[in-house]
Amino acid sequence: MEKPKRFYGKGIPGVKLDQLKGQLIVVEGADGSGRSTQMELLRNWLERRGYPTVNVGLKRSMLVSRELEQAMRGNILGTRTLSLFYATDFADQLENRIIPALRSGFVVLADRYIYTLLARAIVRGVDPTWIQDVYSIALIPDAVFYLAVSPKILVERNLRKHAVLDYWESGMDMHRTSSNMYGSFIEYQRSIQKEFKTMQKLYGFDTVDGNRSPRSIQHELRGKIELILNGRSDHFKEESDETDVKEGITRAAAALADGDKRDQPAVRSESAKGHRSTHRLSE
Amino acid sequence: MSETKKDVITGKLVAVEGLDGSGKSTQVYLLKRWLELEGYKVFFTEWNSSAIVRKATRKGKKRQLLTPTTFSLIHCTDFADRYERQILPLLNAGYIVLADRYAFTAFARDAVRGCDRGWIRKLYAYAINPDVTFYFDVPLKTALARILDGRTRLKYHEAGMDMGYSKDPDESFRIFQGKINQEYRRMVREFNFVTIDATDPPDVQQTKVREILESKIDLPRFRWHGSMFPRRTD
Numbered sequence: 001m002e003k004p005k006r007f008y009g010k011g012i013p014g015v016k017l018d019q020l021k022g023q024l025i026v027v028e029g030a031d032g033s034g035r036s037t038q039m040e041l042l043r044n045w046l047e048r049r050g051y052p053t054v055n056v057g058l059k060r061s062m063l064v065s066r067e068l069e070q071a072m073r074g075n076i077l078g079t080r081t082l083s084l085f086y087a088t089d090f091a092d093q094l095e096n097r098i099i100p101a102l103r104s105g106f107v108v109l110a111d112r113y114i115y116t117l118l119a120r121a122i123v124r125g126v127d128p129t130w131i132q133d134v135y136s137i138a139l140i141p142d143a144v145f146y147l148a149v150s151p152k153i154l155v156e157r158n159l160r161k162h163a164v165l166d167y168w169e170s171g172m173d174m175h176r177t178s179s180n181m182y183g184s185f186i187e188y189q190r191s192i193q194k195e196f197k198t199m200q201k202l203y204g205f206d207t208v209d210g211n212r213s214p215r216s217i218q219h220e221l222r223g224k225i226e227l228i229l230n231g232r233s234d235h236f237k238e239e240s241d242e243t244d245v246k247e248g249i250t251r252a253a254a255a256l257a258d259g260d261k262r263d264q265p266a267v268r269s270e271s272a273k274g275h276r277s278t279h280r281l282s283e
Numbered sequence: 284m285s286e287t288k289k290d291v292i293t294g295k296l297v298a299v300e301g302l303d304g305s306g307k308s309t310q311v312y313l314l315k316r317w318l319e320l321e322g323y324k325v326f327f328t329e330w331n332s333s334a335i336v337r338k339a340t341r342k343g344k345k346r347q348l349l350t351p352t353t354f355s356l357i358h359c360t361d362f363a364d365r366y367e368r369q370i371l372p373l374l375n376a377g378y379i380v381l382a383d384r385y386a387f388t389a390f391a392r393d394a395v396r397g398c399d400r401g402w403i404r405k406l407y408a409y410a411i412n413p414d415v416t417f418y419f420d421v422p423l424k425t426a427l428a429r430i431l432d433g434r435t436r437l438k439y440h441e442a443g444m445d446m447g448y449s450k451d452p453d454e455s456f457r458i459f460q461g462k463i464n465q466e467y468r469r470m471v472r473e474f475n476f477v478t479i480d481a482t483d484p485p486d487v488q489q490t491k492v493r494e495i496l497e498s499k500i501d502l503p504r505f506r507w508h509g510s511m512f513p514r515r516t517d
Contacts, residue, residue, distance in 0.1 A: 013398060063357070076335065078363065078364065080409060084359050088357045091353045092348070095353065127409070130408050133402065137352055
């Protein structure tokens with residue numbers, strides 16, 4: 001059965017949670033983790049199967065995205081101000097895109113969500129409790145996949161693509177004295193990954209090994225999302241439902257192999273563990 | 284609001300709060316002039332005035348893109364920018380910082396707009412509680428008369444038109460300000476406001492404000508040292 005959505009904290013005033021019929025699916029990961037590729041493949045897959053889909057991501061709000069971009073270019077904002085600017089951007093999209101889409105029964109694919117924002121702020125010394133309180137307005141997603149890729153592979157992919165490392169993704173604002181951008185990138189990505197590890201315990205999201213081929217990653221994601229779409233799995237499920245989940249996974253994998261032979265070879269799905277989580281931030 | 288970091292701060296923070304039309308801006312202006320002319324290190328900051336953030340706020344207001352939550356967050360962003368880059372460094376440098384509106388403005392307005400009171404307070408958890416907060420208490424009628432007489436048109440958000448109280452801006456403003464007034468009065472004890480009767484003549488109010496400030500702050504500590512700055516000229 002479909003479970004009603006919840007907010008991490010008090011949420012957005014006036015939102016009727018039981019009206020949010022769609023699914024919110026989040027993919028997290030660094031630049032170069034293959035996130036965008038996976039998002040695009042997921043979107044194609046969902047739309048081919050008739051699921052209306054909406055894409056959201058960071059810095060895409062109508063309200064502040066341009067101003068935020070400008071402010072970042074000059075690196076003139078303090079850490080806390082930047083965090084709040086991002087929170088404004090997030091809230092704008094949450095209220096004006098995510099929630100209306102969920103109300104209409106869409107699948108919302110979020111290319112990053114609050115977790116990246118939390119990690120970035122926390123590694124820069126922002127009080128974790130404070131920033132979690134700020135984001136207690138967020139909806140709890142139906143699934144969060146974190147693409148974990150080793151920093152060395154990230155460097156390679158970024159360099160191959162852009163021939164230059166991004167200032168922020170290298171944490172250069174934190175290591176301004178560093179003349180070694182490569183080293184700064186590795187160090188920064190490590191600290192972000194450490195933060196994700198901590199958050200995983202708190203939020204219970206799925207860590208996906210992103211060091212593999214795009215294909216096998218996509219296969220894993222589809223298998224898991226299939227279950228959510230069928231209303232057979234959710235992140236609040238207790239352990240007792242594990243057989244149920246396994247059954248679903250197998251069926252999903254079969255369906256996947258079946259309906260999608262063109263770009264997806266049949267790969268045996270890994271068995272999934274029932275997800276348990278302590279999804280509450282505050283209160 | 285945080286009290287813990289206060290002991291390392293050598294400056295003093297003074298905030299003024301009150302309804303539009305309470306006369307608080309006039310009072311804080313006079314206070315600033317006095318302190319400047321007396322030769323004290325003083326800095327003045329105004330609500331919603333961060334150069335970087337204000338552009339976004341203005342666009343949001345003009346195109347009516349703001350919801351209660353984003354309204355609250357964008358004002359908190361503006362405040363954080365001024366706090367991180369001006370208020371806190373200046374306090375650390377031993378200034379008297381005068382703030383025309385402080386977090387309490389957000390506590391009052393955002394609560395009226397329906398945001399959770401606890402959440403709003405947490406947003407501003409990093410900000411220190413001012414050493415003195417003057418609350419300019421004015422009967423709603425007087426404040427409304429001052430604003431509605433003085434200007435021909437109320438701005439959309441100022442009048443609380445986003446709340447849908449009334450299609451008439453004046454009427455909407457009345458209702459909205461009434462609710463804000465209630466929120467302020469709830470906070471008087473919570474945050475230890477010093478209430479000033481804003482129906483008194485302006486000079487009488489200013490005398491009181493200066494007296495109270497002198498009793499709460501050891502002003503001579505905040506004088507400029509060195510000769511390049513003027514002491515008093517009279």
